[in-house]
Amino acid sequence: MSMTATPPPSALVRALANYAGYHRDKRNILTHFFGVPLIVFGVQVLLARAGMSVGGVFLSAMWLATALACIYYLRLEWAMGAVMTVSLLLLGWAAQALAFTAPYAWLIWGAGLFVVGWIIQFVGHYYEGKKPAFVDDLIGLAIGPLFVAAELLFLCGLRRDLETQIVAIAGETRIRQF
Numbered sequence: 001m002s003m004t005a006t007p008p009p010s011a012l013v014r015a016l017a018n019y020a021g022y023h024r025d026k027r028n029i030l031t032h033f034f035g036v037p038l039i040v041f042g043v044q045v046l047l048a049r050a051g052m053s054v055g056g057v058f059l060s061a062m063w064l065a066t067a068l069a070c071i072y073y074l075r076l077e078w079a080m081g082a083v084m085t086v087s088l089l090l091l092g093w094a095a096q097a098l099a100f101t102a103p104y105a106w107l108i109w110g111a112g113l114f115v116v117g118w119i120i121q122f123v124g125h126y127y128e129g130k131k132p133a134f135v136d137d138l139i140g141l142a143i144g145p146l147f148v149a150a151e152l153l154f155l156c157g158l159r160r161d162l163e164t165q166i167v168a169i170a171g172e173t174r175i176r177q178f
Helices: 011-020 025-048 061-076 079-099 106-127 140-155 159-169
Strands: 049-052 057-060
Touching: 011 061, 011 106, 011 140, 011 159, 025 061, 025 106, 025 140, 049 061, 057 061, 057 140, 061 079, 079 106, 079 140, 140 159
Parallel strands: none
Antiparallel strands: 049 057
């Protein structure tokens, strides 16, 4: 009888399963579909005006932060990294446009989206009955957007392999009873 060892989970699976451990209530996951993109977009808007000109080209802190996030996601896995890269680039272009529409519009929109996004997040974690993942590990701030993208793919019937591995570690989703 041959026994083959199960390979250890990939860095992507470990990161998502750890984050998922804080997010098993379906209502909390639902709030993340709204709260996380609002937070990410708000941060991008706020960072879009900070930067410097290099060779006549304005390089914003938003594009630097977006590039670093994309590199991180691509290192975890090419396929999910590509999804995240496309998503962050689209949000970045919209953030850049919004940031330069009116003198203070960027600040109002950026801060407003950021605050509303966090309010939605905390409502979700009330349903969950657990603190947000980033409280225990700051990398949770980077994994949140990736988690939302993965959950959206799962809802569309894609990446069942990834979903199966995450559920095996973090457990099934449910509605928490009070």
